Amino acid sequence: xxxxxxxxxxxxxxxxxxxxxxxxxxxxxxxxxxxxxxxxxxxxxxxxxxxxxxxxxxxxxxxxxxxxxxxxxxxxxxxxxxxxxxxxxxxxxxxxxxxxxxxxxxxxxxxxxx
Amino acid sequence: xxxxxxxxxxxxxxxxxxxxxxxxxxxxxxxxxxxxxxxxxxxxxxxxxxxxxxxxxxxxxxxxxxxxxxxxxxxxxxxxxxxxxxxxxxxxxxxxxxxxxxxxxxxxxx
Numbered sequence: 056x057x058x059x060x061x062x063x064x065x066x067x068x069x070x071x072x073x074x075x076x077x078x079x080x081x082x083x084x085x086x087x088x089x090x091x092x093x094x095x096x097x098x099x100x101x102x103x104x105x106x107x108x109x110x111x112x113x114x115x116x117x118x119x120x121x122x123x124x125x126x127x128x129x130x131x132x133x134x135x136x137x138x139x140x141x142x143x144x145x146x147x148x149x150x151x152x153x154x155x156x157x158x159x160x161x162x163x164x165x166x167x168x169x
Numbered sequence: 170x171x172x173x174x175x176x177x178x179x180x181x182x183x184x185x186x187x188x189x190x191x192x193x194x195x196x197x198x199x200x201x202x203x204x205x206x207x208x209x210x211x212x213x214x215x216x217x218x219x220x221x222x223x224x225x226x227x228x229x230x231x232x233x234x235x236x237x238x239x240x241x242x243x244x245x246x247x248x249x250x251x252x253x254x255x256x257x258x259x260x261x262x263x264x265x266x267x268x269x270x271x272x273x274x275x276x277x278x279x
Contacts, residue, residue: 059212088267097173098213098256098269111266145212158267160205160212 057082059161061146067167068136076131076164080148086110087129088149088158089121093142101144104129133166141168171196173259175270182277185246190273192257193239201260202240204233206253207272213256216242247277 060079068074080087089101100113104123112119118134127148133140143165147158172195182188194202201220205213217226219235226233230251232243242255258269 090269095271097271098258098267100266100268103266113266147212157215157218158203159215162210162212 059146059148059159061144061161061164063164064162065165065167067169069169070136070138072136073132073134074136074166076133076144076146076166078129078131078146078148078161080127080129080146081159084148084150084159085127086149087123087127088147089129089131090145090147091115091142092145092163093139098145102131136168138168141166171259171261171266171268173257173268173270175255175257175273177273178271179274180276182244182247182275184248184277184279187243187245187247189244190242190255190275191239192242192270194257194259194268195238196259196261196268198261199259202235203258203260203267204231204240204242205256205258207256208253216255244275247275249277249279251275252277 062077086105088103090098092098102112103110107123121131123129143163145163147160149158174193176191201218204216207213217233222237224235230245234241254272254274256272258267
């Protein structure tokens with residue numbers, strides 16, 4: 056069974072640019088979660104999508120947004136990039152909604168903002 | 170504000186030397202306490218979910234326990250392949266979000 060996949064693996068952008076990160080969940084999983092893992096900090100919850108709807112978001116500004124497609128894949132968009140957006144962005148998926156239970160993580164996208 | 174604190178930040182053990190990692194939490198409406206393992210450059214790997222105080226779960230050399238204020242991850246007779254960062258996270262149903270600690274970096278040497 057294929058795991059959670061994310062693309063691209065690495066990305067370098069300059070301040071002010073926009074970026075789109077992509078995630079494909081495990082087959083049969085309807086929930087997708089996005090996290091930011093900055094150096095020296097724990098994983099910070101960004102967004103949770105289930106059945107195409109945004110269910111919750113963490114304490115991040117509106118320039119962080121995303122969506123979930125009918126096939127349950129998801130995109131994370133970050134506008135007006137700032138230096139502190141440099142981090143590993145992780146996507147996870149799980150069965151159903153509600154419990155964040157047994158989230159399976161992808162390998163992440165390493166974003167560097169110069 | 171929900172808070173999850175892990176200690177120690179780093180731990181170095183010799184092979185076979187058992188120890189425990191601590192995860193203390195201050196959250197409202199805990200629905201579940203999760204443990205993950207993260208290897209360098211990879212996403213976290215799910216280990217356990219604990220739902221109520223007194224609950225224990227085991228997997229190979231790892232055993233997780235939960236009280237009303239903290240959780241412990243006990244590592245019995247660790248091997249070098251157990252070297253990783255161990256993360257705990259609290260799920261609060263009221264906010265429907267997962268709050269992670271910053272992790273304990275474990276190194277097991279021969």
